Amino acid sequence: MEFSFAASVSHMPSFSVRSIDNRQRRESWISLAEELPAEELFPxxxxxxxxxxxxxxxxxxxxxxxxxxxxxxxxxxxxxxxxxxxxxxxxxxxxxxxxxxxxxxxxxxxxxxxxxxxxxxxxxxxxxxxxxxxxxxxxxxxxxxxxxxxxxxxxxxxxxxxxxxxxxxxxxxxxxxxxxxxxxxxxxxxxxxxxxxxxxxxxxxxxxxxxxxxxxxxxxxxxxxxxxxxxxxxxxxxxxxxxxxxxxxxxxxxxxxxxxxxxxxxxxxxxxxxxxxxxxxxxxxxxxxxSPRFNWDNHITMLNREYEIRIKLMLELLKRPNWQGTQVDVPSGGMFLWAVLPDQLDGEELLTHAMSKGVSFLPGARCYASDEGNSAIRLNFTHPGRDELLLGMNLISECIAELRS
Amino acid sequence: MEFSFAASVSHMPSFSVRSIDNRQRRESWISLAEELPAEELFPxxxxxxxxxxxxxxxxxxxxxxxxxxxxxxxxxxxxxxxxxxxxxxxxxxxxxxxxxxxxxxxxxxxxxxxxxxxxxxxxxxxxxxxxxxxxxxxxxxxxxxxxxxxxxxxxxxxxxxxxxxxxxxxxxxxxxxxxxxxxxxxxxxxxxxxxxxxxxxxxxxxxxxxxxxxxxxxxxxxxxxxxxxxxxxxxxxxxxxxxxxxxxxxxxxxxxxxxxxxxxxxxxxxxxxxxxxxxxxxxxxxxxxxSPRFNWDNHITMLNREYEIRIKLMLELLKRPNWQGTQVDVPSGGMFLWAVLPDQLDGEELLTHAMSKGVSFLPGARCYASDEGNSAIRLNFTHPGRDELLLGMNLISECIAELRS
The missing domain is CATH 3.40.640.10 (Type I PLP-dependent aspartate aminotransferase-like (Major domain))
Structure with a gap:
C-alpha cells in the first residue's frame, strides 16, 4: 500500500542529520558533527x-x-x-x-x-x-x-x-x-x-x-x-x-x-x-x-578541564592559514564552536567535500528555520579525542582551501 | 501567568488513571488496576x-x-x-x-x-x-x-x-x-x-x-x-x-x-x-x-505457568455468591480479565467504594472513547500475588454486595 503520512511529516528534516550519523558510525569517520560527550570521561x-x-x-x-x-x-x-x-x-x-x-x-x-x-x-x-x-x-x-x-x-x-x-x-x-x-x-x-x-x-x-x-x-x-x-x-x-x-x-x-x-x-x-x-x-x-566514592563537583571539574584543553586545541587549529577569514565566537563553555566561513563558503557544500575525506561537522543552516546560516558551521570539540581533533580540523581546512582555490 | 495549553490537552483523560496509580503506590493498596507483570518473576x-x-x-x-x-x-x-x-x-x-x-x-x-x-x-x-x-x-x-x-x-x-x-x-x-x-x-x-x-x-x-x-x-x-x-x-x-x-x-x-x-x-x-x-x-x-544460562522458552513457560495459577484462582473467586450474575470472558492468555457486572452496576461507582477498602481495578468505561463499558471492569491477575488476589477479590465482592443491597 501507499502510505499517507500526517501533514507534519512533510515539515520534518530530510533525515540528513541522521544519515550523517549512520554513515559515520558505519565507516568510523571522524565526527565533529554530533552532540556527544567524551565516553572516556564517563564514570x-x-x-x-x-x-x-x-x-x-x-x-x-x-x-x-x-x-x-x-x-x-x-x-x-x-x-x-x-x-x-x-x-x-x-x-x-x-x-x-x-x-x-x-x-x-x-x-x-x-x-x-x-x-x-x-x-x-x-x-x-x-x-x-x-x-x-x-x-x-x-x-x-x-x-x-x-x-x-x-x-x-x-x-x-x-x-x-x-x-x-x-x-x-x-x-x-x-x-x-x-x-x-x-x-x-x-x-x-x-x-x-x-x-x-x-x-x-x-x-x-x-x-x-x-x-x-x-x-x-x-x-x-x-x-x-x-x-x-x-x-x-x-x-x-x-x-x-x-x-x-x-x-x-x-x-x-x-x-x-x-x-x-x-x-x-x-x-x-x-x-x-x-x-x-x-x-x-x-x-x-x-x-x-x-556514593561516597563519587563527588559531583570533582567530576564536573575533571570534565571541564579536559574539554577546555580540547577547545583550546581547536581554537589554536583555527589560526592556521587555511582557516583565515573564519569568524569564531570563543565560547567559555558548552560543547560546540560556531564558525562563520570566509568568502561565503557554503556549509553544506563543504560538508559534502569533507565527508569524502572522512570527516564531518554540522552545517549552520540546520540551526535555522529560515534561510540563514549557510556559510556557518558547528564544530563539536567534546567527543573527538585530541588526535582526532587535530586530524579532523586539518582535513576540513584542506577542504576549505580546495573550495577557495 | 495563566497557561494556555494546546487544544488537544482538553481531550486528555482527567489524569484519574494516574491518580489511582499514585494513591495506590503511596498507600500500599492492593491493585488489580495496573498493567504490571509480577516482579518476583523477573530474571x-x-x-x-x-x-x-x-x-x-x-x-x-x-x-x-x-x-x-x-x-x-x-x-x-x-x-x-x-x-x-x-x-x-x-x-x-x-x-x-x-x-x-x-x-x-x-x-x-x-x-x-x-x-x-x-x-x-x-x-x-x-x-x-x-x-x-x-x-x-x-x-x-x-x-x-x-x-x-x-x-x-x-x-x-x-x-x-x-x-x-x-x-x-x-x-x-x-x-x-x-x-x-x-x-x-x-x-x-x-x-x-x-x-x-x-x-x-x-x-x-x-x-x-x-x-x-x-x-x-x-x-x-x-x-x-x-x-x-x-x-x-x-x-x-x-x-x-x-x-x-x-x-x-x-x-x-x-x-x-x-x-x-x-x-x-x-x-x-x-x-x-x-x-x-x-x-x-x-x-x-x-x-x-x-547468555547460555538463560533460556527464552523456559522463562516464558515458567511465567505462563505462574500466571495460569493466578487466573485460575481469580476465576474460582468469581464463582463466589457475591459475584453472581457477573459475565466473564475466560481468557487463555494475557494479563487481564474483563468482567461485566450484574444489575448494571457502575464500574466507577464500584471503584470509589473499593478504594475506600484499599483495593482498585480499572473501570471498563476507560477502555472506550464512546459512552460504553460503564458496567464492566478490568481485573489484572498478573501483578498481585496469590494472597493479594484472594484478599482483593473478596474486598471487591463485598463492595458489590453492598452496592446491590
Whole structure:
C-alpha cells in the first residue's frame, strides 16, 4: 500500500542529520558533527558498581515506577539547587524524562498548536527546531548578539506575532556556546512576564563551564532565567536539565522543573508518550550520585578541564592559514564552536567535500528555520579525542582551501 | 501567568488513571488496576550478571547509540521470528523503542492528523486511546465478539468514515484477553488490504499463553496479522512488540516492525521525541538473551505457568455468591480479565467504594472513547500475588454486595 503520512511529516528534516550519523558510525569517520560527550570521561567503574548495588536490592527496581520518576532523585535535584543556587524546588515541581530532547518535545506537545508561533534564538538548537517542525509550529528567530538575545527584537516579534513560547538556552547554547549577560537575562525575563510568554529554558550545557571560575560561582553570577523568575515568585519558566552531558547519555535521564500545573500536564503527556522513563536507570544514577566514592563537583571539574584543553586545541587549529577569514565566537563553555566561513563558503557544500575525506561537522543552516546560516558551521570539540581533533580540523581546512582555490 | 495549553490537552483523560496509580503506590493498596507483570518473576540475578558484563566491556555502551537501536538486538528479534514463525524480518525493518506505548505514539504522530478517524477494538486498550486523544483523532470502536473483530462492522465503518488507521491486538488483547480466530484474522487483513487501511497490531501480550499448548504451537495456529500479511508480500501491518511483559518493564525496550519507509519515518519521529532509547539497557537485555544460562522458552513457560495459577484462582473467586450474575470472558492468555457486572452496576461507582477498602481495578468505561463499558471492569491477575488476589477479590465482592443491597 501507499502510505499517507500526517501533514507534519512533510515539515520534518530530510533525515540528513541522521544519515550523517549512520554513515559515520558505519565507516568510523571522524565526527565533529554530533552532540556527544567524551565516553572516556564517563564514570564507568562507579556506574558499574552502582548498577551492581541496584540489582542486589531486589526486583522492584525493574518494575514500572512512579510516573513522575524517582522521588529520591527529584529530591537530590532539589538539594543540588539549594547548594548551587540557594533555590528551593519542590520535587512535585519536577518531572523526570528521558533527556532534554524529550522534555522539549513533551512541552511543545501540550503547549503549542499547529500554526502557533514559537520564538527561538538565532541560531537555534537543531533538536528543538525538529520538535517544533513536527508539531507544525511557525518558528521565528529572535536576533542575538554576543550578549545574548536582543530585547528590542524580542518585543517586536511578540507584538507582531503573539507567540506561544520562547525557547532559549542562556548558558552555553547549542550551537553558539554563548552566555547571556545578566542584564539581558533580566530584560528578556521581564519582557516575557509583561507579555505572559512562557519560556522554555534549556540548561543542558550549563555545567560545562571552562576556565578558572567554578561552575557554582559562574551560576551565581549568571543565574538561570528559572532562578530569577522563581525568586520573584514567578511561574514563567519551564527549566530543562539533563544528565546526558555530565554523566552519560545512555542513562537517558533528564528533567523538567516548573509550575506544578505545567508539570502535571507534561506528566500526563509523558505517560501517553512512553508511560515513564526507566526506574532502573534512575536508581543506578541516584546510587552513583549518593556514593561516597563519587563527588559531583570533582567530576564536573575533571570534565571541564579536559574539554577546555580540547577547545583550546581547536581554537589554536583555527589560526592556521587555511582557516583565515573564519569568524569564531570563543565560547567559555558548552560543547560546540560556531564558525562563520570566509568568502561565503557554503556549509553544506563543504560538508559534502569533507565527508569524502572522512570527516564531518554540522552545517549552520540546520540551526535555522529560515534561510540563514549557510556559510556557518558547528564544530563539536567534546567527543573527538585530541588526535582526532587535530586530524579532523586539518582535513576540513584542506577542504576549505580546495573550495577557495 | 495563566497557561494556555494546546487544544488537544482538553481531550486528555482527567489524569484519574494516574491518580489511582499514585494513591495506590503511596498507600500500599492492593491493585488489580495496573498493567504490571509480577516482579518476583523477573530474571533479576541473570540481569544483574548481564549488567556486570556490559559495564566491564567499556564505556561505549553508555554513549548515544544507533538511532534505530542496537543492531545485534534487532538481529536477535529476526532470529526469534525465524524460529517461532518461520518469518524473515530484516533488521532494517525494525525500530527499537522504549516500549509499546511509545511505539503506538510514534506511529500515530507520523500517520494521524487531527480529526482523522482511527478504528479500535471494542473495548480498546486505555494507553492506545490516550495516544489517539492527544493527537486529536476521531476514535470509533469496531464491534467485536468472542471470535475477534467483526468484518461486517469494520467494512461498514471503513466505507462510512474512510479511516486512517486500525489499531488491533488479536492475541490476548488489553483489556479482554481475547484471541481472534484464524478466519477473522484473515478476513480483517483482507478487508484492510482491499481498502488500503494501515493496521497497527499490538502483540505485546502474545507470548503470555496459558494452558498446555506451547507459545510456539499457538503462534503457528494463530499467526499474527503481520505474519499473514508478510507471507503475501504485503506491507499493511505495523507490528508492535515489547519486552516489558516478558522480561522487565524498567528495561524500557519495545519495538516496531514493518515496511521500511514507515520505519524510517517513525525513526525520525523517535529521534525528535527522545533521540533514541538507552543503548545501555539494550546491551543488558541482549547479554541476557544470549547468555547460555538463560533460556527464552523456559522463562516464558515458567511465567505462563505462574500466571495460569493466578487466573485460575481469580476465576474460582468469581464463582463466589457475591459475584453472581457477573459475565466473564475466560481468557487463555494475557494479563487481564474483563468482567461485566450484574444489575448494571457502575464500574466507577464500584471503584470509589473499593478504594475506600484499599483495593482498585480499572473501570471498563476507560477502555472506550464512546459512552460504553460503564458496567464492566478490568481485573489484572498478573501483578498481585496469590494472597493479594484472594484478599482483593473478596474486598471487591463485598463492595458489590453492598452496592446491590
Amino acid at each position: 564507568l567503574a562507579q556506574l558499574g558498581e552502582a548498577a551492581g548495588a541496584v540489582f542486589s536490592a531486589g526486583p522492584l527496581v525493574l518494575q514500572y515506577g512512579e510516573a513522575a520518576g524517582s522521588l529520591a532523585l527529584r529530591k537530590w535535584l532539589n538539594t543540588r539547587w539549594q547548594i548551587d543556587q540557594k533555590l528551593n524546588v519542590d520535587p512535585e515541581d519536577i518531572l523526570l524524562t528521558s533527556g532534554s530532547q524529550q522534555t522539549i518535545d513533551l512541552l511543545v506537545r501540550i503547549y503549542v498548536d499547529r500554526e502557533d508561533t514559537v520564538l527561538v534564538e538565532s541560531p537555534a538548537s537543531p533538536g528543538c527546531l525538529q520538535v517544533l517542525r513536527l508539531q507544525g509550529a511557525n518558528v521565528l528567530h529572535v536576533d542575538c548578539d554576543e550578549e545574548g538575545m536582543i530585547p528590542e527584537d524580542l518585543e517586536r516579534l511578540i507584538v507582531a506575532y503573539g507567540p506561544k513560547l520562547l525557547c532559549a538556552s542562556p548558558s552555553f547554547a547549542n550551537p553558539t556556546g554563548r552566555v547571556w549577560s545578566l542584564e539581558r537575562r533580566k530584560a528578556i525575563l521581564e519582557l516575557c512576564k509583561r507579555y505572559e510568554l512562557l519560556i522554555a529554558e534549556d540548561d543542558s550545557y550549563g555545567d560545562l563551564r571552562y576556565g578558572l571560575e567554578s561552575v557554582r560561582s559562574f551560576r551565581r553570577r549568571y543565574p538561570s532565567l528559572f532562578q530569577l523568575d522563581r525568586e520573584q515568585g514567578g511561574n514563567h519558566v519551564l527549566y530543562i536539565g539533563s544528565f546526558s552531558k555530565t554523566i552519560a547519555p545512555a542513562l537517558r535521564v533528564g528533567w523538567a522543573a516548573g509550575d506544578q500545573r505545567l508539570i502535571e500536564v507534561m506528566s500526563a503527556a509523558k505517560q501517553t508518550a512512553d508511560w515513564q522513563s526507566s526506574s532502573m536507570n534512575q536508581a543506578i544514577l541516584l546510587r552513583l550520585l549518593q | 533479576l540475578a541473570q540481569l544483574g550478571e548481564a549488567a556486570g558484563a556490559v559495564f566491564s566491556a567499556g564505556p561505549l555502551v553508555l554513549q548515544y547509540g544507533e538511532a534505530a537501536g542496537s543492531l545485534a538486538l534487532r538481529k536477535w528479534l529476526n532470529t526469534r521470528w525465524q524460529i517461532d514463525q518461520k518469518l524473515n524480518v530484516d533488521p532494517e525493518d525494525i525500530l527499537l523503542t522504549s516500549g509499546s506505548q511509545q511505539t503506538i505514539d510514534l506511529l500515530v504522530r507520523i500517520y494521524v492528523d487531527r480529526e482523522d478517524t482511527v478504528l479500535v477494538e471494542s473495548p480498546a486498550s486505555p494507553g492506545c486511546l490516550q495516544v489517539l486523544r492527544l493527537q486529536g483523532a476521531n476514535v470509533l470502536h469496531v464491534d467485536c465478539d468472542e471470535e475477534g473483530m467483526i468484518p461486517e462492522d469494520l467494512e461498514r465503518l471503513i466505507v462510512a468514515y474512510g479511516p486512517k488507521l486500525l489499531c488491533a491486538s488479536p492475541s490476548f488483547a488489553n483489556p479482554t484477553g481475547r484471541v481472534w480466530s484464524l478466519e477473522r484474522r484473515k478476513a480483517i487483513l483482507e478487508l484492510c488490504k482491499r481498502y488500503e487501511l494501515l493496521i497497527a497490531e499490538d502483540d505485546s501480550y502474545g507470548d503470555l499463553r496459558y494452558g498446555l499448548e506451547s507459545v510456539r504451537s499457538f503462534r503457528r495456529r494463530y499467526p499474527s496479522l503481520f505474519q499473514l500479511d508478510r507471507e503475501q508480500g504485503g506491507n499493511h501491518v505495523l507490528y508492535i512488540g515489547s519486552f516489558s511483559k516478558t522480561i522487565a518493564p524498567a528495561l524500557r525496550v519495545g519495538w516496531a516492525a514493518g515496511d521500511q519507509r514507515l520505519i524510517e519515518v517513525m525513526s525520525a519521529a523517535k529521534q525528535t521525541a527522545d533521540w533514541q532509547s538507552s543503548s545501555m539497557n539494550q546491551a543488558i537485555l541482549l547479554r541476557l538473551l544470549q
